[in-house]
Amino acid sequence: MANGAAGAASPGALGVTARRDAWWVQPLAVFLGLTAFVIYATWAAFQGNHYRYTGGGADYLSPFYSPELFGDPKTAWFGGKPAWWPGWLVFSPALLILPFPAFFRVTCYYYRGAYYKAFWADPPSCTVKEPRSHYRGEASFPLILQNVHRYFLYVALLFILILAHDAWNGIWFTDPATGQAHLGLGVGSLVLILNVVLLSGYTFGCHSLRHLCGGRINKLSQCPMRSRIYGCVSMFNARHMAWAWPSLVFVAFTDIYVRLCSMGILTDWRFF
Amino acid sequence: MSSTATFRIWRGDANGGQFRDYQARIDEGMVVLDAVHQIQAEQAPDMAVRWNCKAGKCGSCSSEINGMPKLMCMTRLSDLPLDQPITVEPMHTFPLIKDLVTDVSWNFRAKKKLKPFNPRRPDAPDGSWRMAQRDIERIQEFRKCIECFLCQDVCHVLREHHLEDQFIGPRLFVFTAALEMHPLDTENRLPNLRKLDGIGYCNITKCCTKVCPEEIHITDNAIIPLKERVVDQFFDPITRIINAVTGGDKR
Ligand code: SF4
Ligand code: SF4
Ligand code: FES
Ligand code: FES
Numbered sequence: 001m002a003n004g005a006a007g008a009a010s011p012g013a014l015g016v017t018a019r020r021d022a023w024w025v026q027p028l029a030v031f032l033g034l035t036a037f038v039i040y041a042t043w044a045a046f047q048g049n050h051y052r053y054t055g056g057g058a059d060y061l062s063p064f065y066s067p068e069l070f071g072d073p074k075t076a077w078f079g080g081k082p083a084w085w086p087g088w089l090v091f092s093p094a095l096l097i098l099p100f101p102a103f104f105r106v107t108c109y110y111y112r113g114a115y116y117k118a119f120w121a122d123p124p125s126c127t128v129k130e131p132r133s134h135y136r137g138e139a140s141f142p143l144i145l146q147n148v149h150r151y152f153l154y155v156a157l158l159f160i161l162i163l164a165h166d167a168w169n170g171i172w173f174t175d176p177a178t179g180q181a182h183l184g185l186g187v188g189s190l191v192l193i194l195n196v197v198l199l200s201g202y203t204f205g206c207h208s209l210r211h212l213c214g215g216r217i218n219k220l221s222q223c224p225m226r227s228r229i230y231g232c233v234s235m236f237n238a239r240h241m242a243w244a245w246p247s248l249v250f251v252a253f254t255d256i257y258v259r260l261c262s263m264g265i266l267t268d269w270r271f272f
Numbered sequence: 273m274s275s276t277a278t279f280r281i282w283r284g285d286a287n288g289g290q291f292r293d294y295q296a297r298i299d300e301g302m303v304v305l306d307a308v309h310q311i312q313a314e315q316a317p318d319m320a321v322r323w324n325c326k327a328g329k330c331g332s333c334s335s336e337i338n339g340m341p342k343l344m345c346m347t348r349l350s351d352l353p354l355d356q357p358i359t360v361e362p363m364h365t366f367p368l369i370k371d372l373v374t375d376v377s378w379n380f381r382a383k384k385k386l387k388p389f390n391p392r393r394p395d396a397p398d399g400s401w402r403m404a405q406r407d408i409e410r411i412q413e414f415r416k417c418i419e420c421f422l423c424q425d426v427c428h429v430l431r432e433h434h435l436e437d438q439f440i441g442p443r444l445f446v447f448t449a450a451l452e453m454h455p456l457d458t459e460n461r462l463p464n465l466r467k468l469d470g471i472g473y474c475n476i477t478k479c480c481t482k483v484c485p486e487e488i489h490i491t492d493n494a495i496i497p498l499k500e501r502v503v504d505q506f507f508d509p510i511t512r513i514i515n516a517v518t519g520g521d522k523r
Contacts, residue, residue: 017339020338020356109496112475113475113491116476116477122428123428126340126479126483127336127341127431127479130428133433135428135429137429138472138474140472143475144472144507147503147507147508150500150503150508207496210497211497211500211501218407218455219404220407221405221407238489238492
Protein backbone atom coordinates (compact mmCIF):
# COMPACT_ATOMS: atom_id res chain seq x y z
CA MET A 1 0.00 0.00 0.00
CA ALA A 2 2.54 2.48 -1.14
CA ASN A 3 1.75 6.09 -0.60
CA GLY A 4 0.88 8.35 -3.46
CA ALA A 5 2.72 11.15 -1.72
CA ALA A 6 5.97 11.69 -3.54
CA GLY A 7 7.01 13.94 -0.68
CA ALA A 8 10.55 15.07 -0.14
CA ALA A 9 11.55 11.84 1.54
CA SER A 10 9.47 9.38 -0.42
CA PRO A 11 11.77 8.29 -3.22
CA GLY A 12 15.46 8.04 -2.69
CA ALA A 13 18.36 6.16 -1.29
CA LEU A 14 19.99 5.53 2.07
CA GLY A 15 20.01 8.53 4.33
CA VAL A 16 17.35 10.54 2.48
CA THR A 17 15.01 12.32 4.87
CA ALA A 18 13.12 15.56 5.26
CA ARG A 19 14.42 15.86 8.82
CA ARG A 20 16.30 19.00 9.65
CA ASP A 21 17.97 17.94 12.86
CA ALA A 22 21.33 16.19 13.15
CA TRP A 23 19.71 12.73 13.16
CA TRP A 24 23.03 11.01 12.40
CA VAL A 25 24.70 12.13 15.65
CA GLN A 26 23.13 9.47 17.85
CA PRO A 27 23.76 6.44 15.58
CA LEU A 28 27.29 7.70 14.96
CA ALA A 29 27.94 8.03 18.70
CA VAL A 30 26.61 4.50 19.26
CA PHE A 31 28.77 3.20 16.41
CA LEU A 32 31.92 4.82 17.76
CA GLY A 33 31.19 3.92 21.38
CA LEU A 34 30.49 0.25 20.73
CA THR A 35 33.37 -0.11 18.24
CA ALA A 36 35.84 1.40 20.71
CA PHE A 37 34.59 -0.88 23.47
CA VAL A 38 34.76 -4.03 21.34
CA ILE A 39 38.30 -3.22 20.19
CA TYR A 40 39.53 -2.55 23.71
CA ALA A 41 37.72 -5.52 25.28
CA THR A 42 39.07 -7.90 22.63
CA TRP A 43 42.59 -6.62 23.10
CA ALA A 44 42.34 -6.82 26.89
CA ALA A 45 40.81 -10.31 26.80
CA PHE A 46 43.69 -11.68 24.76
CA GLN A 47 46.41 -10.23 27.01
CA GLY A 48 46.10 -12.91 29.68
CA ASN A 49 48.18 -10.89 32.14
CA HIS A 50 48.07 -7.81 34.39
CA TYR A 51 44.48 -8.54 35.36
CA ARG A 52 45.09 -8.71 39.08
CA TYR A 53 46.78 -6.09 41.23
CA THR A 54 48.23 -7.23 44.52
CA GLY A 55 50.58 -4.34 45.31
CA GLY A 56 50.42 -2.99 48.87
CA GLY A 57 48.49 -6.07 49.98
CA ALA A 58 45.54 -5.20 47.73
CA ASP A 59 43.54 -7.73 45.75
CA TYR A 60 41.93 -6.04 42.77
CA LEU A 61 40.67 -8.33 40.00
CA SER A 62 39.69 -6.95 36.62
CA PRO A 63 36.00 -7.62 35.83
CA PHE A 64 37.03 -8.88 32.37
CA TYR A 65 38.77 -11.75 34.15
CA SER A 66 36.27 -12.52 36.87
CA PRO A 67 35.54 -15.24 37.77
CA GLU A 68 39.06 -16.49 37.14
CA LEU A 69 38.13 -20.12 36.51
CA PHE A 70 41.50 -21.22 35.16
CA GLY A 71 44.58 -19.04 35.19
CA ASP A 72 47.05 -18.32 37.96
CA PRO A 73 47.20 -21.62 39.91
CA LYS A 74 47.43 -19.63 43.19
CA THR A 75 44.20 -17.70 42.70
CA ALA A 76 42.08 -19.39 40.03
CA TRP A 77 39.09 -21.50 41.06
CA PHE A 78 40.18 -24.62 39.20
CA GLY A 79 43.94 -24.12 38.87
CA GLY A 80 46.20 -23.33 35.93
CA LYS A 81 45.72 -23.50 32.19
CA PRO A 82 43.50 -26.52 31.44
CA ALA A 83 44.96 -29.41 29.49
CA TRP A 84 42.13 -29.32 26.97
CA TRP A 85 42.88 -25.75 25.93
CA PRO A 86 43.47 -25.79 22.12
CA GLY A 87 47.11 -25.29 21.22
CA TRP A 88 46.36 -22.80 18.43
CA LEU A 89 44.60 -20.40 20.77
CA VAL A 90 46.53 -18.15 23.10
CA PHE A 91 45.42 -18.84 26.69
CA SER A 92 43.67 -16.14 28.65
CA PRO A 93 41.23 -16.61 31.55
CA ALA A 94 39.04 -13.87 30.09
CA LEU A 95 38.24 -15.89 26.98
CA LEU A 96 36.38 -18.43 29.11
CA ILE A 97 34.01 -16.01 30.75
CA LEU A 98 33.81 -12.85 28.66
CA PRO A 99 31.43 -14.34 26.06
CA PHE A 100 28.67 -14.45 28.69
CA PRO A 101 28.51 -10.74 29.54
CA ALA A 102 29.26 -10.00 25.89
CA PHE A 103 26.23 -11.94 24.68
CA PHE A 104 24.16 -10.51 27.51
CA ARG A 105 24.80 -7.06 26.03
CA VAL A 106 24.51 -8.20 22.42
CA THR A 107 21.05 -9.64 23.05
CA CYS A 108 19.91 -6.78 25.35
CA TYR A 109 16.76 -5.14 24.02
CA TYR A 110 18.24 -1.66 24.36
CA TYR A 111 21.49 -2.45 22.57
CA ARG A 112 19.66 -4.37 19.86
CA GLY A 113 17.62 -1.33 18.91
CA ALA A 114 20.72 0.86 19.10
CA TYR A 115 23.06 -1.27 17.01
CA TYR A 116 20.43 -2.16 14.41
CA LYS A 117 20.37 1.55 13.74
CA ALA A 118 24.07 2.31 14.09
CA PHE A 119 25.60 -0.75 12.41
CA TRP A 120 22.85 -1.99 10.06
CA ALA A 121 21.07 1.26 9.26
CA ASP A 122 17.84 -0.61 9.86
CA PRO A 123 16.64 2.21 9.92
CA PRO A 124 19.60 4.65 10.22
CA SER A 125 17.26 6.85 12.24
CA CYS A 126 13.50 7.44 12.40
CA THR A 127 12.06 8.45 8.98
CA VAL A 128 15.48 8.12 7.33
CA LYS A 129 15.68 5.88 4.25
CA GLU A 130 17.18 2.41 4.58
CA PRO A 131 19.67 0.82 2.20
CA ARG A 132 17.76 -2.45 1.71
CA SER A 133 14.39 -3.44 0.41
CA HIS A 134 14.24 -6.91 1.96
CA TYR A 135 13.52 -7.14 5.69
CA ARG A 136 13.08 -10.03 8.10
CA GLY A 137 13.64 -8.36 11.44
CA GLU A 138 13.76 -10.70 14.41
CA ALA A 139 11.07 -12.94 12.96
CA SER A 140 13.41 -15.55 11.46
CA PHE A 141 16.98 -16.84 11.55
CA PRO A 142 19.45 -15.46 12.53
CA LEU A 143 17.95 -12.66 14.61
CA ILE A 144 15.26 -14.90 16.06
CA LEU A 145 18.13 -16.18 18.25
CA GLN A 146 17.98 -12.89 20.16
CA ASN A 147 15.17 -14.57 22.11
CA VAL A 148 17.79 -16.39 24.21
CA HIS A 149 18.45 -13.14 26.09
CA ARG A 150 16.95 -14.38 29.36
CA TYR A 151 19.47 -17.22 29.59
CA PHE A 152 22.32 -14.75 29.48
CA LEU A 153 20.48 -12.76 32.14
CA TYR A 154 20.67 -15.73 34.51
CA VAL A 155 24.45 -15.85 34.07
CA ALA A 156 24.71 -12.07 34.38
CA LEU A 157 22.92 -12.18 37.75
CA LEU A 158 25.45 -14.76 38.92
CA PHE A 159 28.28 -12.52 37.70
CA ILE A 160 26.89 -9.62 39.75
CA LEU A 161 27.32 -11.76 42.87
CA ILE A 162 30.86 -12.67 41.86
CA LEU A 163 31.79 -9.06 41.09
CA ALA A 164 30.28 -7.97 44.41
CA HIS A 165 32.54 -10.52 46.06
CA ASP A 166 35.52 -9.08 44.13
CA ALA A 167 34.58 -5.61 45.36
CA TRP A 168 34.48 -7.01 48.90
CA ASN A 169 37.96 -8.45 48.38
CA GLY A 170 38.99 -5.03 47.14
CA ILE A 171 38.53 -3.50 50.59
CA TRP A 172 40.72 -6.05 52.38
CA PHE A 173 44.45 -5.53 52.35
CA THR A 174 46.97 -8.14 53.46
CA ASP A 175 49.83 -6.96 55.64
CA PRO A 176 52.97 -8.46 54.04
CA ALA A 177 54.67 -8.73 57.43
CA THR A 178 51.96 -10.52 59.38
CA GLY A 179 49.85 -12.03 56.61
CA GLN A 180 46.80 -10.53 58.35
CA ALA A 181 44.05 -8.97 56.25
CA HIS A 182 42.64 -5.64 57.41
CA LEU A 183 39.96 -3.34 56.17
CA GLY A 184 41.15 -0.52 53.93
CA LEU A 185 40.20 1.69 51.07
CA GLY A 186 42.12 2.50 47.96
CA VAL A 187 41.06 4.25 44.78
CA GLY A 188 40.94 0.76 43.29
CA SER A 189 38.46 -0.35 45.98
CA LEU A 190 36.16 2.49 44.98
CA VAL A 191 36.58 1.65 41.31
CA LEU A 192 35.58 -1.98 41.93
CA ILE A 193 32.58 -0.90 44.04
CA LEU A 194 31.35 1.64 41.53
CA ASN A 195 31.77 -0.96 38.79
CA VAL A 196 29.49 -3.44 40.50
CA VAL A 197 26.96 -0.70 41.33
CA LEU A 198 26.76 0.38 37.69
CA LEU A 199 26.57 -3.18 36.41
CA SER A 200 23.81 -3.94 38.92
CA GLY A 201 21.84 -0.89 37.85
CA TYR A 202 22.08 -2.10 34.28
CA THR A 203 21.28 -5.75 35.02
CA PHE A 204 18.41 -5.01 37.41
CA GLY A 205 16.68 -3.00 34.69
CA CYS A 206 16.72 -5.87 32.20
CA HIS A 207 13.45 -6.37 30.34
CA SER A 208 13.66 -10.14 30.78
CA LEU A 209 14.12 -9.69 34.53
CA ARG A 210 11.14 -7.35 34.59
CA HIS A 211 9.10 -10.01 32.83
CA LEU A 212 10.33 -12.72 35.16
CA CYS A 213 9.58 -10.71 38.32
CA GLY A 214 6.06 -9.69 37.45
CA GLY A 215 5.62 -8.76 33.80
CA ARG A 216 4.22 -12.17 33.01
CA ILE A 217 1.54 -11.94 35.73
CA ASN A 218 -1.75 -10.21 35.03
CA LYS A 219 -2.98 -10.21 38.62
CA LEU A 220 -0.03 -8.63 40.39
CA SER A 221 -2.24 -7.73 43.35
CA GLN A 222 -2.32 -11.42 44.28
CA CYS A 223 1.50 -11.55 44.56
CA PRO A 224 2.40 -8.56 46.75
CA MET A 225 6.08 -9.45 47.01
CA ARG A 226 6.55 -9.91 43.29
CA SER A 227 4.49 -6.81 42.68
CA ARG A 228 6.96 -4.81 44.75
CA ILE A 229 9.98 -6.33 43.04
CA TYR A 230 8.34 -5.67 39.68
CA GLY A 231 7.96 -2.03 40.68
CA CYS A 232 11.67 -1.79 41.56
CA VAL A 233 12.83 -3.48 38.38
CA SER A 234 10.50 -1.23 36.38
CA MET A 235 12.20 1.80 37.91
CA PHE A 236 15.61 0.61 36.75
CA ASN A 237 14.09 -0.47 33.45
CA ALA A 238 12.79 3.02 32.71
CA ARG A 239 16.43 4.20 32.79
CA HIS A 240 17.91 1.14 31.14
CA MET A 241 19.81 3.10 28.49
CA ALA A 242 21.10 5.52 31.10
CA TRP A 243 22.61 2.56 33.02
CA ALA A 244 23.79 0.75 29.90
CA TRP A 245 26.38 3.28 28.77
CA PRO A 246 28.07 4.26 32.05
CA SER A 247 28.28 0.60 33.06
CA LEU A 248 29.85 -0.30 29.72
CA VAL A 249 32.41 2.49 29.86
CA PHE A 250 33.19 1.87 33.50
CA VAL A 251 33.74 -1.85 33.21
CA ALA A 252 36.42 -1.10 30.61
CA PHE A 253 37.84 1.64 32.83
CA THR A 254 38.04 -0.80 35.74
CA ASP A 255 40.09 -3.17 33.61
CA ILE A 256 42.33 -0.29 32.53
CA TYR A 257 42.79 0.82 36.13
CA VAL A 258 43.73 -2.62 37.42
CA ARG A 259 45.95 -3.19 34.39
CA LEU A 260 47.86 0.08 34.80
CA CYS A 261 48.32 -0.51 38.53
CA SER A 262 49.54 -4.03 37.88
CA MET A 263 51.96 -2.80 35.22
CA GLY A 264 53.32 -0.26 37.67
CA ILE A 265 52.27 2.68 35.51
CA LEU A 266 49.69 3.89 38.05
CA THR A 267 50.02 3.98 41.80
CA ASP A 268 46.92 2.95 43.69
CA TRP A 269 46.25 5.78 46.13
CA ARG A 270 45.16 4.53 49.56
CA PHE A 271 42.82 6.44 51.88
CA PHE A 272 43.55 4.15 54.80
CA MET B 273 4.24 41.86 16.91
CA SER B 274 3.60 39.66 13.96
CA SER B 275 6.09 38.35 11.39
CA THR B 276 5.82 35.88 8.55
CA ALA B 277 7.18 32.41 7.85
CA THR B 278 7.22 30.15 4.80
CA PHE B 279 5.26 26.91 4.84
CA ARG B 280 6.21 24.36 2.20
CA ILE B 281 3.08 22.26 1.97
CA TRP B 282 2.57 19.12 -0.09
CA ARG B 283 -0.21 19.59 -2.61
CA GLY B 284 -1.45 16.68 -4.68
CA ASP B 285 -3.25 13.38 -4.72
CA ALA B 286 -2.58 9.71 -5.48
CA ASN B 287 -1.55 10.64 -9.02
CA GLY B 288 1.24 12.94 -7.91
CA GLY B 289 1.85 16.44 -6.70
CA GLN B 290 4.45 18.87 -5.48
CA PHE B 291 5.42 21.15 -2.63
CA ARG B 292 4.09 24.70 -2.74
CA ASP B 293 5.37 27.58 -0.68
CA TYR B 294 2.96 29.78 1.25
CA GLN B 295 3.62 32.75 3.50
CA ALA B 296 1.72 32.93 6.77
CA ARG B 297 1.57 35.58 9.48
CA ILE B 298 3.02 34.37 12.72
CA ASP B 299 1.57 35.36 16.07
CA GLU B 300 2.49 34.30 19.54
CA GLY B 301 1.20 30.92 20.64
CA MET B 302 0.46 29.63 17.13
CA VAL B 303 0.67 25.95 16.20
CA VAL B 304 1.24 24.53 12.71
CA LEU B 305 -2.47 23.82 12.29
CA ASP B 306 -3.23 27.53 12.83
CA ALA B 307 -0.88 28.45 10.00
CA VAL B 308 -2.35 25.77 7.73
CA HIS B 309 -5.86 27.07 8.47
CA GLN B 310 -4.77 30.62 7.76
CA ILE B 311 -3.31 29.54 4.40
CA GLN B 312 -6.44 27.55 3.63
CA ALA B 313 -8.68 30.53 4.45
CA GLU B 314 -6.71 33.17 2.60
CA GLN B 315 -4.67 31.53 -0.16
CA ALA B 316 -5.61 27.91 -0.84
CA PRO B 317 -9.31 27.23 -0.20
CA ASP B 318 -9.03 23.87 -1.98
CA MET B 319 -6.32 22.54 0.35
CA ALA B 320 -7.43 19.36 2.15
CA VAL B 321 -6.55 19.03 5.81
CA ARG B 322 -8.18 16.82 8.44
CA TRP B 323 -8.64 18.05 11.98
CA ASN B 324 -11.22 17.98 14.70
CA CYS B 325 -10.32 18.94 18.23
CA LYS B 326 -7.27 21.20 17.97
CA ALA B 327 -6.36 19.85 21.38
CA GLY B 328 -4.29 16.76 20.63
CA LYS B 329 -7.10 14.42 21.53
CA CYS B 330 -8.85 13.29 18.35
CA GLY B 331 -5.77 12.11 16.45
CA SER B 332 -6.98 13.54 13.12
CA CYS B 333 -4.30 16.07 12.22
CA SER B 334 -1.35 13.69 11.93
CA SER B 335 1.24 14.81 9.41
CA GLU B 336 4.98 15.11 8.94
CA ILE B 337 6.50 18.42 9.91
CA ASN B 338 10.10 18.99 8.90
CA GLY B 339 10.31 15.25 8.31
CA MET B 340 9.02 14.10 11.70
CA PRO B 341 5.56 12.60 12.29
CA LYS B 342 3.64 15.04 14.49
CA LEU B 343 0.19 16.34 15.29
CA MET B 344 -0.22 19.70 13.54
CA CYS B 345 -2.31 21.00 16.41
CA MET B 346 0.33 20.23 19.03
CA THR B 347 3.40 21.50 17.19
CA ARG B 348 4.18 25.02 18.29
CA LEU B 349 5.76 27.37 15.78
CA SER B 350 8.00 28.66 18.54
CA ASP B 351 9.66 25.22 18.60
CA LEU B 352 10.48 25.28 14.88
CA PRO B 353 13.27 27.11 13.02
CA LEU B 354 11.19 29.77 11.28
CA ASP B 355 14.11 31.21 9.32
CA GLN B 356 13.76 28.27 6.90
CA PRO B 357 10.61 26.99 5.19
CA ILE B 358 8.59 24.60 7.39
CA THR B 359 7.71 21.48 5.39
CA VAL B 360 4.29 20.01 6.05
CA GLU B 361 3.56 16.66 4.39
CA PRO B 362 0.94 13.95 4.66
CA MET B 363 1.94 10.74 6.46
CA HIS B 364 4.09 8.67 4.09
CA THR B 365 2.96 5.22 5.14
CA PHE B 366 -0.70 5.50 4.18
CA PRO B 367 -2.27 6.04 0.75
CA LEU B 368 -2.76 9.70 -0.04
CA ILE B 369 -6.27 10.99 -0.60
CA LYS B 370 -5.53 14.66 -1.12
CA ASP B 371 -2.93 17.16 0.09
CA LEU B 372 -2.46 16.49 3.81
CA VAL B 373 -5.16 13.84 4.12
CA THR B 374 -4.33 10.14 4.00
CA ASP B 375 -6.46 7.01 4.09
CA VAL B 376 -5.76 5.34 7.45
CA SER B 377 -8.55 2.76 7.14
CA TRP B 378 -6.07 -0.16 6.98
CA ASN B 379 -5.50 0.32 10.70
CA PHE B 380 -9.17 -0.28 11.44
CA ARG B 381 -9.35 -3.28 9.16
CA ALA B 382 -6.28 -4.81 10.80
CA LYS B 383 -7.75 -4.12 14.24
CA LYS B 384 -10.93 -5.99 13.39
CA LYS B 385 -8.92 -9.16 12.80
CA LEU B 386 -7.50 -9.19 16.34
CA LYS B 387 -9.02 -11.34 19.04
CA PRO B 388 -11.40 -9.15 21.03
CA PHE B 389 -11.66 -8.77 24.79
CA ASN B 390 -12.88 -12.02 26.30
CA PRO B 391 -13.57 -11.54 30.01
CA ARG B 392 -14.07 -14.33 32.53
CA ARG B 393 -17.55 -14.94 33.87
CA PRO B 394 -18.84 -12.04 36.00
CA ASP B 395 -17.79 -12.11 39.67
CA ALA B 396 -21.16 -11.03 41.02
CA PRO B 397 -24.74 -12.07 40.24
CA ASP B 398 -25.46 -8.58 38.92
CA GLY B 399 -23.01 -9.26 36.07
CA SER B 400 -20.21 -7.07 37.41
CA TRP B 401 -16.53 -7.79 38.03
CA ARG B 402 -14.06 -6.87 40.75
CA MET B 403 -10.58 -5.72 39.84
CA ALA B 404 -7.66 -4.41 41.89
CA GLN B 405 -6.27 -1.04 40.87
CA ARG B 406 -2.76 -2.55 40.87
CA ASP B 407 -3.81 -5.01 38.17
CA ILE B 408 -5.30 -2.42 35.88
CA GLU B 409 -2.62 0.26 36.40
CA ARG B 410 -0.25 -1.11 33.81
CA ILE B 411 -2.79 -1.02 31.00
CA GLN B 412 -4.16 2.42 31.80
CA GLU B 413 -1.18 3.86 29.97
CA PHE B 414 -2.28 2.05 26.81
CA ARG B 415 -5.79 3.44 27.07
CA LYS B 416 -4.42 6.93 26.46
CA CYS B 417 -3.97 6.11 22.77
CA ILE B 418 -5.80 8.59 20.51
CA GLU B 419 -5.31 6.52 17.35
CA CYS B 420 -3.39 9.21 15.55
CA PHE B 421 -1.36 6.44 13.84
CA LEU B 422 1.83 8.48 13.95
CA CYS B 423 3.54 5.40 15.38
CA GLN B 424 2.31 3.31 12.45
CA ASP B 425 3.54 6.04 10.10
CA VAL B 426 7.06 6.14 11.53
CA CYS B 427 7.54 2.39 12.01
CA HIS B 428 10.00 1.30 9.33
CA VAL B 429 8.38 -2.13 9.02
CA LEU B 430 5.32 -0.40 7.55
CA ARG B 431 6.88 2.76 6.20
CA GLU B 432 9.83 1.24 4.36
CA HIS B 433 8.96 -2.42 3.97
CA HIS B 434 5.16 -2.29 3.75
CA LEU B 435 4.62 -5.58 5.53
CA GLU B 436 1.01 -4.65 6.29
CA ASP B 437 -0.22 -8.19 5.63
CA GLN B 438 2.24 -9.69 8.14
CA PHE B 439 2.68 -6.99 10.78
CA ILE B 440 0.05 -5.09 12.72
CA GLY B 441 2.30 -2.23 13.83
CA PRO B 442 2.94 -0.50 17.17
CA ARG B 443 -0.54 0.96 17.63
CA LEU B 444 -2.08 -2.48 17.45
CA PHE B 445 0.57 -3.97 19.72
CA VAL B 446 -0.45 -1.35 22.28
CA PHE B 447 -4.08 -2.40 21.75
CA THR B 448 -3.17 -6.09 22.07
CA ALA B 449 -1.09 -5.46 25.20
CA ALA B 450 -4.06 -3.73 26.84
CA LEU B 451 -6.15 -6.87 26.25
CA GLU B 452 -3.47 -9.47 26.88
CA MET B 453 -2.45 -7.93 30.23
CA HIS B 454 -6.02 -7.28 31.33
CA PRO B 455 -6.79 -9.04 34.63
CA LEU B 456 -10.22 -10.17 33.42
CA ASP B 457 -9.24 -11.38 29.98
CA THR B 458 -9.06 -15.12 29.30
CA GLU B 459 -7.85 -15.19 25.70
CA ASN B 460 -4.39 -16.35 24.61
CA ARG B 461 -3.14 -14.06 21.85
CA LEU B 462 0.47 -15.25 21.87
CA PRO B 463 0.27 -17.67 18.90
CA ASN B 464 -1.31 -14.93 16.80
CA LEU B 465 1.18 -12.34 17.98
CA ARG B 466 3.96 -14.53 16.75
CA LYS B 467 2.47 -15.86 13.52
CA LEU B 468 -0.16 -13.44 12.21
CA ASP B 469 0.70 -10.14 13.89
CA GLY B 470 4.42 -10.39 13.21
CA ILE B 471 5.78 -9.17 16.53
CA GLY B 472 9.15 -10.61 15.49
CA TYR B 473 9.41 -7.98 12.76
CA CYS B 474 9.70 -5.24 15.36
CA ASN B 475 13.40 -4.61 15.87
CA ILE B 476 12.79 -2.40 18.92
CA THR B 477 14.31 0.70 17.36
CA LYS B 478 11.76 2.78 19.33
CA CYS B 479 10.75 5.29 16.66
CA CYS B 480 7.12 4.63 17.60
CA THR B 481 7.81 5.61 21.21
CA LYS B 482 9.62 8.72 20.07
CA VAL B 483 6.69 10.12 18.08
CA CYS B 484 3.75 9.12 20.29
CA PRO B 485 2.00 12.37 21.29
CA GLU B 486 0.47 10.62 24.31
CA GLU B 487 3.96 9.59 25.45
CA ILE B 488 2.99 5.96 25.69
CA HIS B 489 6.14 3.87 26.21
CA ILE B 490 5.10 1.71 23.30
CA THR B 491 8.29 -0.31 22.95
CA ASP B 492 9.27 -0.73 26.59
CA ASN B 493 5.85 -1.25 28.11
CA ALA B 494 3.82 -2.91 25.35
CA ILE B 495 5.98 -4.52 22.66
CA ILE B 496 8.89 -5.89 24.69
CA PRO B 497 6.64 -7.36 27.42
CA LEU B 498 4.61 -9.04 24.66
CA LYS B 499 7.81 -10.32 23.05
CA GLU B 500 8.82 -11.77 26.41
CA ARG B 501 5.46 -13.54 26.72
CA VAL B 502 5.94 -14.97 23.23
CA VAL B 503 9.39 -16.21 24.30
CA ASP B 504 7.78 -17.95 27.31
CA GLN B 505 5.46 -19.86 25.06
CA PHE B 506 7.63 -20.58 22.03
CA PHE B 507 11.36 -20.12 22.61
CA ASP B 508 12.14 -21.01 26.20
CA PRO B 509 12.06 -24.76 26.86
CA ILE B 510 13.05 -24.35 30.52
CA THR B 511 10.13 -22.04 31.30
CA ARG B 512 7.81 -24.41 29.47
CA ILE B 513 8.98 -27.33 31.59
CA ILE B 514 8.68 -25.31 34.80
CA ASN B 515 5.20 -24.14 33.81
CA ALA B 516 4.17 -27.69 32.98
CA VAL B 517 5.33 -28.92 36.39
CA THR B 518 4.12 -26.01 38.54
CA GLY B 519 1.09 -24.97 36.53
CA GLY B 520 2.80 -21.68 35.67
CA ASP B 521 2.20 -18.22 37.01
CA LYS B 522 -1.41 -17.36 37.70
CA ARG B 523 -2.30 -15.15 34.78
S1 SF4 C 1 10.11 -0.24 17.93
FE1 SF4 C 1 9.21 -1.81 16.63
S2 SF4 C 1 7.10 -1.17 16.31
FE2 SF4 C 1 8.22 0.62 17.12
S3 SF4 C 1 8.86 1.73 15.28
FE3 SF4 C 1 10.54 0.36 15.82
S4 SF4 C 1 10.20 -1.53 14.64
FE4 SF4 C 1 8.28 -0.34 14.61
S1 SF4 D 1 0.15 4.68 20.41
FE1 SF4 D 1 0.60 6.89 20.43
S2 SF4 D 1 1.35 7.32 18.37
FE2 SF4 D 1 0.37 5.34 18.27
S3 SF4 D 1 -1.71 5.75 17.62
FE3 SF4 D 1 -1.74 5.71 19.85
S4 SF4 D 1 -1.42 7.83 20.48
FE4 SF4 D 1 -0.85 7.71 18.32
S1 FES E 1 17.08 -5.92 28.19
FE1 FES E 1 18.95 -4.91 28.44
S2 FES E 1 19.93 -6.30 29.75
FE2 FES E 1 18.09 -7.37 29.38
S1 FES F 1 -6.95 18.20 15.71
FE1 FES F 1 -7.39 16.63 17.13
S2 FES F 1 -5.42 15.86 17.53
FE2 FES F 1 -4.98 17.55 16.26
